[in-house]
Amino acid sequence: MRIIIVGAGKVGYQLVESLAKENHDILVVDTDQEVLDRINDNFDVLTKKGNGISSSLLKGLNIEGWDLLIAVTNSDEANIVACITAKKVGVKTAIARVRNPEYVVELDFMRSNLGIDYIINPEHATANEIIRLLLSTYASYAADFAKGQVRMSEIIIEAASGFAGKQIKDIKLPARVVITAITRNGEVIIPNGFDYVMPDDTLYIMGEKGVVDSVAKTAGVRIVNNRVKDVMIIGGGKIGYYLAKGLERLDINVKIIEQDIERCRELAEGLNDALVLHGDGTDITLLKAENVECMDAFIAVTGYDEENLLVSVLAKQMGAKKVIAKVSRSNYTSVLETIGIDNAVSPKLITASDILRIVRGGRIVSISLLIGGQAEVVELIPQEGAPVLNRPLKELGMPRSIIIGAILRKGKVMIPNGDSVIKSSDRVIVFTLDSHIDKVTQLFSRKGGGISIHELINSAKNAGDAASM
Amino acid sequence: MNSLIVLRTLGMLLLCEAVAMFPSVVVALIYRENTIFAFIVSIAITTMIGLTLFSIRVKDKIIRYKEGFAIVTFGWLMVSVLGALPFLFTGAITSVIDAFFETVSGFSTTGATIINNIEVLPRSLLFWRSFTHWLGGMGILVLALALAPVLGVGTFQILKAESPGPISTKLTPRVNNTAKILYITYTVITAAEILLLVLGGMPLFDSFIHTFGTLGTGGFSIKNASVGAYNSVYFDIVITVFMIASGVNFSLYYIAFRRKSPAGFFKDVEFRTYISIIAVAITFITINLNGKVFDGVLQSLRHAAFQVASIITTTGFTTTDFDLWPDFSRAVLFVLMFVGACAGSTGGSVKVIRINLMFKYMKREVNRLIHPRAVTAVKIGNTPVQEEVLSGVMAFVMFYMIIFIVASLLLAVQGHDLVSSVAAVAATLGNIGPGFGMVGPATTYSALSGFSKLLLSFCMILGRLEIYTVIALLSPRFWKR
Numbered sequence: 001m002r003i004i005i006v007g008a009g010k011v012g013y014q015l016v017e018s019l020a021k022e023n024h025d026i027l028v029v030d031t032d033q034e035v036l037d038r039i040n041d042n043f044d045v046l047t048k049k050g051n052g053i054s055s056s057l058l059k060g061l062n063i064e065g066w067d068l069l070i071a072v073t074n075s076d077e078a079n080i081v082a083c084i085t086a087k088k089v090g091v092k093t094a095i096a097r098v099r100n101p102e103y104v105v106e107l108d109f110m111r112s113n114l115g116i117d118y119i120i121n122p123e124h125a126t127a128n129e130i131i132r133l134l135l136s137t138y139a140s141y142a143a144d145f146a147k148g149q150v151r152m153s154e155i156i157i158e159a160a161s162g163f164a165g166k167q168i169k170d171i172k173l174p175a176r177v178v179i180t181a182i183t184r185n186g187e188v189i190i191p192n193g194f195d196y197v198m199p200d201d202t203l204y205i206m207g208e209k210g211v212v213d214s215v216a217k218t219a220g221v222r223i224v225n226n227r228v229k230d231v232m233i234i235g236g237g238k239i240g241y242y243l244a245k246g247l248e249r250l251d252i253n254v255k256i257i258e259q260d261i262e263r264c265r266e267l268a269e270g271l272n273d274a275l276v277l278h279g280d281g282t283d284i285t286l287l288k289a290e291n292v293e294c295m296d297a298f299i300a301v302t303g304y305d306e307e308n309l310l311v312s313v314l315a316k317q318m319g320a321k322k323v324i325a326k327v328s329r330s331n332y333t334s335v336l337e338t339i340g341i342d343n344a345v346s347p348k349l350i351t352a353s354d355i356l357r358i359v360r361g362g363r364i365v366s367i368s369l370l371i372g373g374q375a376e377v378v379e380l381i382p383q384e385g386a387p388v389l390n391r392p393l394k395e396l397g398m399p400r401s402i403i404i405g406a407i408l409r410k411g412k413v414m415i416p417n418g419d420s421v422i423k424s425s426d427r428v429i430v431f432t433l434d435s436h437i438d439k440v441t442q443l444f445s446r447k448g449g450g451i452s453i454h455e456l457i458n459s460a461k462n463a464g465d466a467a468s469m
Numbered sequence: 470m471n472s473l474i475v476l477r478t479l480g481m482l483l484l485c486e487a488v489a490m491f492p493s494v495v496v497a498l499i500y501r502e503n504t505i506f507a508f509i510v511s512i513a514i515t516t517m518i519g520l521t522l523f524s525i526r527v528k529d530k531i532i533r534y535k536e537g538f539a540i541v542t543f544g545w546l547m548v549s550v551l552g553a554l555p556f557l558f559t560g561a562i563t564s565v566i567d568a569f570f571e572t573v574s575g576f577s578t579t580g581a582t583i584i585n586n587i588e589v590l591p592r593s594l595l596f597w598r599s600f601t602h603w604l605g606g607m608g609i610l611v612l613a614l615a616l617a618p619v620l621g622v623g624t625f626q627i628l629k630a631e632s633p634g635p636i637s638t639k640l641t642p643r644v645n646n647t648a649k650i651l652y653i654t655y656t657v658i659t660a661a662e663i664l665l666l667v668l669g670g671m672p673l674f675d676s677f678i679h680t681f682g683t684l685g686t687g688g689f690s691i692k693n694a695s696v697g698a699y700n701s702v703y704f705d706i707v708i709t710v711f712m713i714a715s716g717v718n719f720s721l722y723y724i725a726f727r728r729k730s731p732a733g734f735f736k737d738v739e740f741r742t743y744i745s746i747i748a749v750a751i752t753f754i755t756i757n758l759n760g761k762v763f764d765g766v767l768q769s770l771r772h773a774a775f776q777v778a779s780i781i782t783t784t785g786f787t788t789t790d791f792d793l794w795p796d797f798s799r800a801v802l803f804v805l806m807f808v809g810a811c812a813g814s815t816g817g818s819v820k821v822i823r824i825n826l827m828f829k830y831m832k833r834e835v836n837r838l839i840h841p842r843a844v845t846a847v848k849i850g851n852t853p854v855q856e857e858v859l860s861g862v863m864a865f866v867m868f869y870m871i872i873f874i875v876a877s878l879l880l881a882v883q884g885h886d887l888v889s890s891v892a893a894v895a896a897t898l899g900n901i902g903p904g905f906g907m908v909g910p911a912t913t914y915s916a917l918s919g920f921s922k923l924l925l926s927f928c929m930i931l932g933r934l935e936i937y938t939v940i941a942l943l944s945p946r947f948w949k950r
Contacts, residue, residue, distance in 0.1 A: 261844065264844035265844055265846065267844070268844045268845050268846035268853075269846045269848075269853035272848070272851070275836075275840060275843055275845075276843060276844045276845065277840060277842045277843055277844065278842050278843075278844045279842045286842060289842075290840070
């Protein structure tokens with residue numbers, strides 16, 4: 001693969017380091033000759049001094065037809081412009097690192113109008129990962145895909161429910177939802193029309209968000225969702241902001257403690273229901289006054305690993321149910337469990353896997369683990385030439401345990417049937433049992449280019465320092 | 470302060486007023502009334518003063534804050550004084566104070582009257598009286614801006630000082646285009662109501678009068694019993710709907726028109742609050758009236774809805790004497806007098822957005838007691854409200870209450886009963902019109918003393934110009950160099 005990296009800062013350098021090992025052709029563009037010299041000394045890559053935004057520079061490099069441009073300079077705007085320019089010059093795929101929260105809402109616009117294929121936002125990705133950790137702690141769970149248009153919801157069937165005791169074919173479901181799986185006594189059943197729904201079953205239904213919710217209502221059951229009610233966040237940086245924003249949307253009560261008063265004001269303006277507190281996260285009296293002991297989760301995402309670890313331990317001792325700390329340096333991972341921290345997240349690793357996912361051809365947008373890891377819901381974009389494309393689903397010979405839950409085409413959600421056809425620009429949300437993940441990957445990748453999801457995640461860790469900072 | 474530009478602008482304003490008197494001459498011609506002479510003299514005087522002022526040569530054409538305040542306040546005073554001329558020259562009103570009161574009440578869209586038997590007045594004069602509502606509703610200076618973009622830089626100051634609400638926005642980059650859009654919207658809605666009333670069988674002249682009263686949220690009628698005189702369900706419904714519509718921020722209509730979708734209304738927090746308040750008030754009053762005052766839910770609903778819409782939008786039309794209603798219903802109406810319509814509408818009083826912000830502010834203060842370290846932002850929808858705007862709103866509410874209290878005391882000290890004193894001030898400061906007691910829907914303000922009438926006239930202007938514009942002028946600092 002031929003790759004251009006614009007910006008040889010920390011991230012750029014890390015990317016060069018991990019990608020150079022893998023026999024890619026790499027061209028690095030930066031304005032600072034010293035940095036370029038250092039790269040030239042250490043790696044077998046081409047360097048060019050200059051401004052990556054300049055179209056004449058990019059044209060002069062003859063990069064038409066190159067596979068990928070990754071823009072990771074310090075400036076969001078420069079990254080965006082570099083990607084647009086590159087696309088115009090003829091680079092196939094462009095990735096920009098964009099971190100400013102104000103631009104996050106514009107991602108769709110950037111993708112569709114500016115032609116930037118992927119946007120990497122380490123802080124946003126980290127916040128999403130934390131939210132996922134929070135929600136998946138509990139058995140019952142709802143996950144949203146395709147930017148919240150498609151929802152997968154877990155519904156526990158009570159004896160009084162109108163669904164109980166019926167065969168699935170007799171249950172009147174709206175056209176835009178499917179029952180993807182049933183769990184009964186810990187066993188996963190991929191149902192067909194003749195299976196019965198029993199009391200105490202858990203149904204996994206997928207479909208358009210509003211419809212899923214209304215099905216849950218007509219089923220006479222509550223949607224088991226968001227058992228986490230109160231969350232305290234220490235550190236109101238970008239991660240803290242995204243996290244609070246995301247949790248707010250799930251109707252979770254959020255308290256966020258931040259030291260800098262100016263930043264507090266910004267947070268208060270940006271967030272709706274979250275309570276923004278000005279103070280030091282390590283101040284025990286403040287934590288006590290804000291009832292840290294009643295929190296379902298305590299999340300430390302300040303800029304300092306040590307502080308995050310320390311307050312997390314403190315909070316755990318004071319009674320917070322689940323504590324999560326952001327730890328950027330991998331040196332600490334070994335001690336985490338002994339000191340009682342439930343989860344540690346590393347923006348570096350998350351970003352690395354994000355970028356590598358793209359570089360390595362897997363076009364997986366989001367993954368969600370279900371039923372204790374027995375099943376997964378994967379949102380992906382099929383590769384050109386993948387076997388799944390342009391054929392009715394019933395001819396694909398898919399195992400029953402792979403269910404195409406929803407297709408997102410031009411912003412519209414479709415629930416497919418056997419005659420539906422997947423096209424190359426679609427986003428597809430697939431439910432699959434763990435045992436068939438490789439099959440999914442085969443179906444959605446070009447022949448010969450198939451990499452399993454596990455491989456992807458593992459290699460992300462290895463190659464992983466393509467960093468977030 | 471740059472007095473020359475102020476005088477020149479005032480001159481232009483008077484010229485506009487002179488033009489605005491012409492339709493009344495036409496009415497006089499149509500109905501062959503002998504008021505033509507009175508109007509022509511009024512127009513001549515207004516034009517002369519206007520021309521004299523307008524011919525002043527101005528070097529520095531910039532209108533700043535101070536000039537904006539001065540233009541608007543003095544503009545309203547002068548327009549009211551000269552607008553009173555037709556009343557005096559026709560002999561319909563003999564006292565100068567009374568004529569001034571009536572005109573201020575017209576321009577400020579209050580609708581409080583001192584004329585005991587309105588039905589004997591000549592039609593041309595009735596037309597002029599109601600036309601002042603229509604002009605004052607959207608703002609006579611805004612009209613001047615729309616018609617004559619000859620003024621200097623900084624006309625936004627005028628728009629800001631005259632249009633109601635804590636935050637003024639331009640719809641287009643240029644002030645005079647914004648003013649034009651507002652007036653076009655206003656005219657279109659006016660035409661719609663006239664059409665609907667005429668289709669329902671109301672005489673054309675009456676339709677004009679009641680539409681002016683509705684759109685400007687004024688409330689002058691040509692019947693002693695106001696809209697109730699027609700005793701028509703259809704008219705009641707049309708006028709109720711248009712009163713509520715006139716209490717909505719007019720820029721929302723423009724946005725809805727531009728986007729070809731009414732979604733903007735429901736996204737607007739103020740609109741939602743406004744509609745909710747109206748719905749709740751109508752429900753309460755309907756329940757309270759049913760069986761006690763009117764037989765049948767529909768009758769109660771009809772009158773409750775009309776009166777609630779009339780009071781909250783600060784119009785002041787009535788279909789029945791609500792002063793005879795049970796105390797609870799009257800109390801609800803009294804509270805509504807302090808709510809008012811939406812910012813950017815033609816309605817008066819405190820405005821829904823300020824009430825909304827006030828409650829959010831109070832909620833924040835309580836929140837602060839519980840979480841002393843909390844940093845919070847007051848928001849309308851998703852938009853944070855600046856601290857300056859917020860403290861401006863709080864100060865506005867305080868000013869409003871203090872003026873209300875002082876003016877009520879000044880009325881009470883003259884021996885008027887408590888309910889009448891309080892209601893008269895609430896109804897004039899809020900630009901509503903009818904109050905309770907002595908100034909109820911069945912009576913007029915004519916029994917009050919000359920001092921009281923001047924005081925209430927002042928209240929009407931204060932209310933219409935939203936206090937600050939006038940108060941700024943009264944401050945000694947304003948006049949210091």
